[in-house]
Amino acid sequence: MLEAKEFDLTTTLVKEMMIDAEKVAHVQNKNPLEHALLVLTKTGYNAVPVLDFHGKFEGIISKSNILEAMFGVEKIEVEKLEENTVGDCMDHEVPTLLVHDTMEQALHELIDYNFVCVVDEDQQMQGIVTRRQLLKQYRNEFYRSQNKA
Template identity: 50%
Template sequence: MMSLQNSDFLKATLDELIIPAERVAHVQMGNNLEHALLVLTKTGYTAVPVLDAHFKLHGLISTPLILDHITGLERIQFESLDESKVEHVMKQEIPRIQKNGHFQKALSLLVDNPFVCVEDSDGYFIGILTRRALLKQLQKNIRHIQ
């Protein structure tokens, strides 16, 4: 019986598992929070990447971040959805990996995150690597081992 360590799973390149940027919902830096909330609601995602006009990755915006921003002490301030910009609310410190990064680093990031943003060496957004894609690859390789 072949061990998991000897399988192709650990040798898989990130390229094979990445969802390309053109298929990933995102918002841009200048968008207001209303637009971001619409994107999040319509896609069903809880977080999406924030890009600039040149497709450079700057952070993530999420439903909880938006809701926290518009929730005041007395009421929900819906008017701030239109007035506030994504770049003022987004999380800048996010899990990310270089396109040519190590598979094991991606794996360790995916333990605590549903997806990791993938960028090139200049910070341009390449796509995302999801926990789901990684688990599907693991499942496929486990079937071949047994």
């Protein structure tokens, strides 16, 4: 993590603040929805990245996506958890960041998302940047500036 005195949105790179991919909960596109729901429930997250078998980023799966897939015309169809895969109902159109993007660019995306995935030029997942990280960094900067006064 960066020292508060070093934090500048325009010069701090995404790679300096991201959580590395190996520490990020994720699911694969071919996993059944049941597996994704278990991962989301056990981790307490509302959404996680979706990767292919080779670690390429493909989108995001959320609890909302899964619940929507279970809604039938007249009832909730729990059997769809086994029948459908993550790839059937995930969000494909989500923003991503590159490791060399600035935190200013991340800020714009984090307004609408709790986290944004960081990828390389080949769409290989490198990590995530979270809204929580950014807010904590600003909080630290605020208190540091208050202590100077």
